Amino acid sequence: AQSVSQHNHHVILSEAASLELGCNYSYGGTVNLFWYVQYPGQHLQLLLKYFSGDPLVKGIKGFEAEFIKSKFSFNLRKPSVQWSDTAEYFCAVNSRGRGGSQGNLIFGKGTKLSVKP
Amino acid sequence: DTGVSQNPRHKITKRGQNVTFRCDPISEHNRLYWYRQTLGQGPEFLTYFQNEAQLEKSRLLSDRFSAERPKGSFSTLEIQRTEQGDSAMYLCASSLGTGDTQYFGPGTRLTVL
Numbered sequence: 748a749q750s751v752s753q754h755n756h757h758v759i760l761s762e763a764a765s766l767e768l769g770c771n772y773s774y775g776g777t778v779n780l781f782w783y784v785q786y787p788g789q790h791l792q793l794l795l796k797y798f799s800g801d802p803l804v805k806g807i808k809g810f811e812a813e814f815i816k817s818k819f820s821f822n823l824r825k826p827s828v829q830w831s832d833t834a835e836y837f838c839a840v841n842s843r844g845r846g847g848s849q850g851n852l853i854f855g856k857g858t859k860l861s862v863k864p
Numbered sequence: 865d866t867g868v869s870q871n872p873r874h875k876i877t878k879r880g881q882n883v884t885f886r887c888d889p890i891s892e893h894n895r896l897y898w899y900r901q902t903l904g905q906g907p908e909f910l911t912y913f914q915n916e917a918q919l920e921k922s923r924l925l926s927d928r929f930s931a932e933r934p935k936g937s938f939s940t941l942e943i944q945r946t947e948q949g950d951s952a953m954y955l956c957a958s959s960l961g962t963g964d965t966q967y968f969g970p971g972t973r974l975t976v977l
Contacts, residue, residue, distance in 0.1 A: 751906075779963060791907070791955070791968040798963070837906050841963070850895065850920055852966060854906030 749774040751838050753855035760828050761863045768823040768858050770838030780821040781839040781852065782812055791837070797821065808832070830864045866890060868969035870956050876975045877946055884942045885972045889958030896939050897966060898931055899955040900924065907955050913939060914962075946976045 754769035782794040795806025802814040812823045839852040869888045877883050889896045894915055899907035911921045915936035933939040943950055953973050957966040
């Protein structure tokens with residue numbers, strides 16, 4: 748069965764620090780990969796996605812993620828975090844079978860990011 | 865606002881009661897998904913629709929759960945004979961088609977006393 752692992756449950760950083768959140772998935776086939784963010788009191792929003800092509804994808808608000816197929820990883824990075832990045836971050840995957848993409852997303856447990864001003 | 869909407873936002877019920885939630889997807893989105901999220905976990909897939917057809921159901925969706933999407937527009941999720949373990953945030957998402965980005969609604973928080 749597919750699964751997604753996020754290594755850190757809670758990360759605390761000071762403003763301007765660099766961020767890297769780990770995400771690993773287990774699935775032998777081709778996948779689509781996503782990072783979603785949930786700001787306090789708001790609903791899940793897409794941060795960035797990878798379907799194919801350049802494994803380094805850029806998203807909103809200066810975030811980027813790199814797909815490393817050999818490591819089954821899709822880590823999220825930001826060179827300099829801001830207080831407004833305080834949120835919960837979820838990595839998600841759905842599989843691409845012969846008939847195209849499967850419907851459901853498999854999510855990791857999430858990583859809470861707290862940025863101290 | 866043309867995003868995904870869900871009603872009610874909060875529901876408190878007593879064990880054994882039935883509850884129904886509604887989701888209105890982004891217009892023209894063919895796919896509609898239901899997820900459940902409990903504290904400390906990511907969303908877990910429950911079921912999804914392609915237009916009015918329910919294409920897949922998770923093993924999490926017990927017989928007490930039923931979902932419909934009449935006419936391929938809004939969807940309802942009903943839980944019969946609620947149990948305390950059903951307490952969770954129920955999320956709805958929609959997408960234009962297969963493999964496209966899923967856009968999430970604000971969720972309905974269910975508390976079963």
